[in-house]
Amino acid sequence: MIKGQWIDGQAHEGGGDPMEILNPATGTVIDEVRLATPDDVAAAVAAAQAAFPGWSTATPGERSTVLHDLARRMADRAEEYAQAESAQAGKPIRLTREFDVPGSIDNAEFFAGAARHLQGSAAAEWDGTHTSTVRREAIGVVGSIAPWNYPLQMAMWKMLPAVAAGNTIVLKPSEMTPITSLMLAEDATAAGMPDGVFNVITGTGPVAGEALIGHPDVRMVSFTGSTRVGHRIAEVAMAGLKRLHLELGGKAPFVVFEDADLDAAVQGAVAASLINTGQDCTAATRAYVHRSLYDRFVDGVASVMDAVVLGDTRDESTDIGPLISTTQQQKVAAMVERAVSAGAKVACGGFVPEGDGAFYRPTLVTDAAQDSEIVKEEIFGPVLVALPFDDDDEAIRLANDTPYGLAASAWTTDVVRAHRATREIQAGCVWINDHIPIVSEMPHGGFKKSGFGKDMSSYSFEEYTQIKHVSFDITGESHKPWHRTIFTGNND
Numbered sequence: 001m002i003k004g005q006w007i008d009g010q011a012h013e014g015g016g017d018p019m020e021i022l023n024p025a026t027g028t029v030i031d032e033v034r035l036a037t038p039d040d041v042a043a044a045v046a047a048a049q050a051a052f053p054g055w056s057t058a059t060p061g062e063r064s065t066v067l068h069d070l071a072r073r074m075a076d077r078a079e080e081y082a083q084a085e086s087a088q089a090g091k092p093i094r095l096t097r098e099f100d101v102p103g104s105i106d107n108a109e110f111f112a113g114a115a116r117h118l119q120g121s122a123a124a125e126w127d128g129t130h131t132s133t134v135r136r137e138a139i140g141v142v143g144s145i146a147p148w149n150y151p152l153q154m155a156m157w158k159m160l161p162a163v164a165a166g167n168t169i170v171l172k173p174s175e176m177t178p179i180t181s182l183m184l185a186e187d188a189t190a191a192g193m194p195d196g197v198f199n200v201i202t203g204t205g206p207v208a209g210e211a212l213i214g215h216p217d218v219r220m221v222s223f224t225g226s227t228r229v230g231h232r233i234a235e236v237a238m239a240g241l242k243r244l245h246l247e248l249g250g251k252a253p254f255v256v257f258e259d260a261d262l263d264a265a266v267q268g269a270v271a272a273s274l275i276n277t278g279q280d281c282t283a284a285t286r287a288y289v290h291r292s293l294y295d296r297f298v299d300g301v302a303s304v305m306d307a308v309v310l311g312d313t314r315d316e317s318t319d320i321g322p323l324i325s326t327t328q329q330q331k332v333a334a335m336v337e338r339a340v341s342a343g344a345k346v347a348c349g350g351f352v353p354e355g356d357g358a359f360y361r362p363t364l365v366t367d368a369a370q371d372s373e374i375v376k377e378e379i380f381g382p383v384l385v386a387l388p389f390d391d392d393d394e395a396i397r398l399a400n401d402t403p404y405g406l407a408a409s410a411w412t413t414d415v416v417r418a419h420r421a422t423r424e425i426q427a428g429c430v431w432i433n434d435h436i437p438i439v440s441e442m443p444h445g446g447f448k449k450s451g452f453g454k455d456m457s458s459y460s461f462e463e464y465t466q467i468k469h470v471s472f473d474i475t476g477e478s479h480k481p482w483h484r485t486i487f488t489g490n491n492d
Contacts, residue, residue, distance in 0.1 A: 004033035004178055004202030005040055006185035008047035009195030014040050014202060019175060024090035024322045025313045025357045035175060036203030038211040044199040048141040048168035049217050051196030056138040056166040060116040063164055067112035069191035074105050077187070081180055085152050088177045090321040090358070091276065092313050103438075104156045107456065110440035111160040114461050118165065131472045136465040138166030139243060140219035143212040145205070145233070146181070147225045148174035148324055149279040149380075154224050155181040157444075157455040159188075162222075163197055165464040170199045170218070172209055176324065178202040205229065213237050220245070220464070226378070227404075227449050245463060246451030247444070249378045250281040250406030253399035254435060255421065256297060257392065258290035260411040264433065265289075266300035268411070272435035273384035274308065274362055277320045279328075281450075282407035284435050285379055287386040288398050294388040298366055301384065302348035305362040310353060322358040323381060329358040332381030335374055336363060344368035349382070370401065378404070392417065400426045405447030409435035428454075 001018070003011035016035035023030050055063075074081065081104075082096040091100065123133040144158035151173055162169045173181040178200070185200045201208050213221045213236045220243035223233045227249040237244050254272060256265045272284035289297045309319040323329045329352060336350050349363030363383045368375050375385055389395045399408060409431040410421035422430045428446040431437070438444055443454035454460045483489070 001032045001034070002179070002182065004182065005036055005044070006182055006198075006200040007040070007044045008199070009189045011182070011186075012040070016040075016203065016207070021088060021176065021179065022325075023087050024324050027356055030087055031179070033175070033178060033202050036172075036201040036208040038207065040203070041170070041201055041208055041211040041215065044170045044201050045141055045143075045212070045215050045217050047196035048170050048199055051194055052138070052140055052168045055163070055168055055194055055197050058166065060118065063166065064112050064115040066188075066192045067108055067115060067160065067164060070188050070193070071105055071108035071112060073187045073191055074101075074108060074184075077183070078102075078105070081152060081183060084179045084183065086313050088179050089148065089151055090313060090324060092318045092321050094316050094318070095276065095321075100150060100153055104152050107153070107156045107160055107440050110456075111164040111461070114161075114458055115164040117458070118461065118465065125474065129473065129475050131474055133470050135468040135470055136165075136462070137468055139464060139466050140167060141217055142167045142169045142220045142222060142464065143215065143218040144169055144171045144222040145209055145212070145225065146171060146173050148177045149276060151177035152180040152184065155184055157224070157460075158222050159184070159198055161455075161460045161464045163193070165461055167220070167464055168197045168199075170201060170212060172201050172203060172212055175202055175204055210236060213242070214240065216240065219243060222453070223247070224455075227451075230451060243466075245453035247281070247446065247453065247455060248406075248449060248451035249404055250283075250446065250450050251286060251376070251378055251402045251404040252282055252284050252407045252409070252427070252435070253402070253425070254284035254287040254384075255395050255399050255408070255410045255425075256287065256289040256293060257395065257410065257412040257414070257417055258292050259413050259417070260290075260293065261413065261433070262293055262296060262300070265411045266297060266304060268409070268433075268435055269297075269301050269384060270304045270308070270362075272409070274305075274320050274382050275436055277323055277360075278382040279324060279380050280436075281378075282429070282436060284384060284409065286375060286402075287384055288389050288395050289386060290395070291388040291390055294386070298347055298364065298386055301386065302364050305348045305364055308362050310359050310361070320362070320382060323360060324358065326358045328380065329360055332360050332379060332383060335377075335379055335381075336365065336383060339365055339368055339372060339374040342369070342372055344372065344374065347386075370398065376402065392420070396421070396424050400424075403449040406450035407431075407435075407446075409433075
């Protein structure tokens with residue numbers, strides 16, 4: 001049994017019930033952990049609160065040095081991280097080796113540099129009698145909740161900008177996938193991060209999550225997950241007037257215009273819809289294709305999807321792994337079944353394959369109604385819906401016909417059309433002739449019901465600070481003429 005809590009620089013057992021951590025590819029038990037109780041949460045917050053004065057006043061260079069060392073330690077353990085992430089989340093080892101772990105290390109290197117470049121407005125005399133400047137200061141204790149789909153990356157996205165800016169943090173990973181977050185805490189402490197700066201609590205949302213976001217000493221809440229849970233997070237956080245950062249669900253459109261490179265679009269659609277078995281809030285889920293290309297697109301995507309290899313996640317030749325659980329597997333299967341019952345067709349896939357694990361065949365759905373569940377709601381599985389359109393206006397309208405606005409892509413060789421798509425599609429990220437790639441230097445976050453706030457980049461760094469205006473009198477006069485506007489100064 002692993003110790004699932006990292007509090008004040010040390011591993012601890014939680015005070016709650018034991019829980020098995022399963023490999024979703026095999027259903028076998030990886031390890032067991034005792035879940036966090038509200039008392040465990042309180043201890044973690046207290047440790048973070050005690051560490052805040054020292055860490056917030058550390059120099060940017062000191063914080064940068066720690067994060068650089070963390071990146072080096074993670075690089076030294078890259079294969080260990082990749083194996084652990086693959087096992088707990090059911091990811092193909094090729095994905096964790098080439099995507100999850102390198103991206104996480106790059107995030108650490110970026111914020112190690114960013115820690116030394118937090119900037120404000122230049123000092124100036126805006127009214128002629130005072131010198132004004134802006135300070136960016138740490139907020140305090142940050143309570144962060146990360147999802148199960150990218151356990152390591154999401155832990156990094158939460159922790160790095162928070163601590164780089166001088167905050168302390170209590171992170172609650174998913175209770176299903178806590179292992180790499182605990183490894184990260186161990187490496188952060190070994191890298192010289194002071195005790196209490198980074199704490200990890202492994203527990204459920206209703207118990208540990210609610211206790212964390214509702215704790216009076218938590219000054220900011222950051223959450224990545226479903227829009228439904230995001231609403232509850234917002235209710236609890238705003239009751240305490242806490243700073244709030246939400247990265248929620250998505251329903252990304254994949255728009256293929258009539259001049260697109262069709263082969264590239266087909267390959268891109270398969271990759272973008274199947275990454276992490278479709279358990280990605282930016283994954284392509286709605287392909288809108290110009291009618292002149294539609295039939296060839298459907299045939300091409302179906303052909304490529306049929307060739308995708310499901311299997312042993314430890315094998316480099318495996319393309320996609322299972323869903324996170326049999327519960328999620330059945331949820332996806334039921335959604336496809338309801339779509340078919342409502343008149344949609346399955347061009348490929350659409351079934352649970354034989355064998356162990358929470359697998360689902362890559363699936364392409366056609367002929368679904370625009371207002372149907374499978375077009376409107378997040379699937380979070382290896383399912384792409386393809387629908388035709390007749391002109392550019394319709395394509396943009398359909399792309400925006402969703403309450404979500406996290407990510408989108410447009411496929412075209414026309415510069416004007418590309419610029420229109422990036423301008424008019426309502427999403428926090430719009431790719432042209434690609435879908436999914438993200439970089440540490442660029443912000444990630446959504447519009448509408450996909451939430452607000454940015455992960456990664458200097459924009460994320462700034463969100464973990466509060467702004468203070470500092471004003472210095474430069475006249476040396478203690479008696480100001482404007483005071484007489486308020487009172488005359490006549491004591492008679």
